[in-house]
Amino acid sequence: IWGALFGFGIAAKTYWSGPEVNEIIRVLGEYFDTTGYSYGHNVYIGILYVGGFILGFPIVVFIFLLPFIGLVKFKKIYSKINESEKFIALFAISSAFGYLVYGFFAGTFGDRSMSLYYGLVLGLLFRFIYLKI
Numbered sequence: 798i799w800g801a802l803f804g805f806g807i808a809a810k811t812y813w814s815g816p817e818v819n820e821i822i823r824v825l826g827e828y829f830d831t832t833g834y835s836y837g838h839n840v841y842i843g844i845l846y847v848g849g850f851i852l853g854f855p856i857v858v859f860i861f862l863l864p865f866i867g868l869v870k871f872k873k874i875y876s877k878i879n880e881s882e883k884f885i886a887l888f889a890i891s892s893a894f895g896y897l898v899y900g901f902f903a904g905t906f907g908d909r910s911m912s913l914y915y916g917l918v919l920g921l922l923f924r925f926i927y928l929k930i
Contacts, residue, residue, distance in 0.1 A: 804849030864894040867922050874928070882928075889921035 821829060845853040867890040875883070896915040 886925045892918040
């Protein structure tokens with residue numbers, strides 16, 4: 798129960814399951830370590846596994862709401878910003894939504910370049926959300 802509430806941390810043990818563990822033992826020998834240290838299935842499961850429901854759930858909700866917050870801000874100030882700011886805002890909002898969907902279906906942040914791109918897009922989106930007109 799404590800792990801579900803507060804998380805298991807980034808270095809929680811994971812185990813092979815099913816017929817794969819038998820195959821690993823057959824190939825590598827019975828003394829091969831079949832445990833590892835990892836977390837999660839996709840972005841959101843990973844966040845909940847590491848941070849638990851108390852700390853992980855608000856982060857997941859925030860990640861889901863962020864593109865919509867940007868869209869609301871975009872609708873409010875559409876007429877007050879120039880064309881390049883409109884493009885950057887739409888790019889950031891649509892890309893954040895795209896990476897949201899990608900993270901839901903992919904492995905934990907996918908490859909490293911996707912993590913970098915997602916971070917850059919969130920930076921652009923934060924910049925737009927906190928834009929002073």
